[in-house]
Amino acid sequence: SAVISQKPSRDICQRGTSLTIQCQVDSQVTMMFWYRQQPGQSLTLIATANQGSEATYESGFVIDKFPISRPNLTFSTLTVSNMSPEDSSIYLCSVSYRGEGQKLFFGSGTQLSVL
Amino acid sequence: DAKTTQPPSMDCAEGRAANLPCNHSTISGNEYVYWYRQIHSQGPQYIIHGLKNNETNEMASLIITEDRKSSTLILPHATLRDTAVYYCIVTGTYKYIFGTGTRLKVLA
Numbered sequence: 001s002a003v004i005s006q007k008p009s010r011d012i013c014q015r016g017t018s019l020t021i022q023c024q025v026d027s028q029v030t031m032m033f034w035y036r037q038q039p040g041q042s043l044t045l046i047a048t049a050n051q052g053s054e055a056t057y058e059s060g061f062v063i064d065k066f067p068i069s070r071p072n073l074t075f076s077t078l079t080v081s082n083m084s085p086e087d088s089s090i091y092l093c094s095v096s097y098r099g100e101g102q103k104l105f106f107g108s109g110t111q112l113s114v115l
Numbered sequence: 116d117a118k119t120t121q122p123p124s125m126d127c128a129e130g131r132a133a134n135l136p137c138n139h140s141t142i143s144g145n146e147y148v149y150w151y152r153q154i155h156s157q158g159p160q161y162i163i164h165g166l167k168n169n170e171t172n173e174m175a176s177l178i179i180t181e182d183r184k185s186s187t188l189i190l191p192h193a194t195l196r197d198t199a200v201y202y203c204i205v206t207g208t209y210k211y212i213f214g215t216g217t218r219l220k221v222l223a
Contacts, residue, residue, distance in 0.1 A: 031209050042215050042216060043202075096209055101164075102206060102207075104161070106158030106159045106160070
C-alpha cells in the first residue's frame with residue numbers, strides 16, 4: 001500500500017505568518033492533490049499539484065494564498081500564507097498511483113491551528 | 116456540490132451487519148462509486164469501488180442497484196474499530212467531491 005509522509009503532523013501558528021506543509025511519497029505517483037478539512041466539515045479539494053508547472057486550483061482557492069510546488073514525481077509542498085484563524089483546518093495530501101485507476105490514497109494530514 | 120446523498124448518522128450493534136446507503140441519482144455512465152472512511156481525524160481510507168456490478172473485498176461489499184442511482188456499503192460483521200465517517204463518492208476522474216458522509220457508530 002502507499003506510504004505518504006506528511007510534515008508537520010500538527011502546528012500552532014500566529015496570525016499573519018505562513019506555514020509550508022510537505023508531502024513525500026514512497027514511489028512515483030500519477031497525480032497529487034491537496035485537500036482541506038475545516039473543523040467538523042467534510043474534505044474540500046484545494047488544488048491539483050502538477051509536476052514542474054503551476055498547480056490547478058479549485059474555485060475559491062488562489063495561488064497567492066495557497067502556493068503549491070511539485071518539483072518531482074514524489075514530493076509536493078503546500079504553503080498556507082498570511083494565516084488567519086479561519087485557516088485552522090486539517091490539510092491533507094492525496095495521491096493516485098499508476099495501475100490503481102482513480103483510487104486515491106491519503107496522508108495522515110496536518111492539523112493547523114492559527115491563533 | 117457533491118453528487119451523493121447519505122444519512123448523517125447511523126448506529127449498528129457490534130457483530131451485526133452495517134448497511135450504509137447512498138443516493139446518486141445523477142450518476143453518469145462512466146462514473147464509478149467509491150467508498151472511503153475516515154476514523155477520527157486521520158486521512159480517509161479506501162474501502163471499495165464499483166461501476167455496475169456488485170463488488171466484495173476483505174473489508175466490505177458494495178451493492179449497486181441496476182439503474183445505478185443508489186448503492187449500499189455493507190460491513191458484514193461490524194466491530195468497534197469500524198466507528199468512523201463513511202463517504203460515498205461518485206466520480207469519473209481523479210477529482211473527488213466529498214459530501215457530508217455518514218457517521219457510523221458501532222455499539223458494544
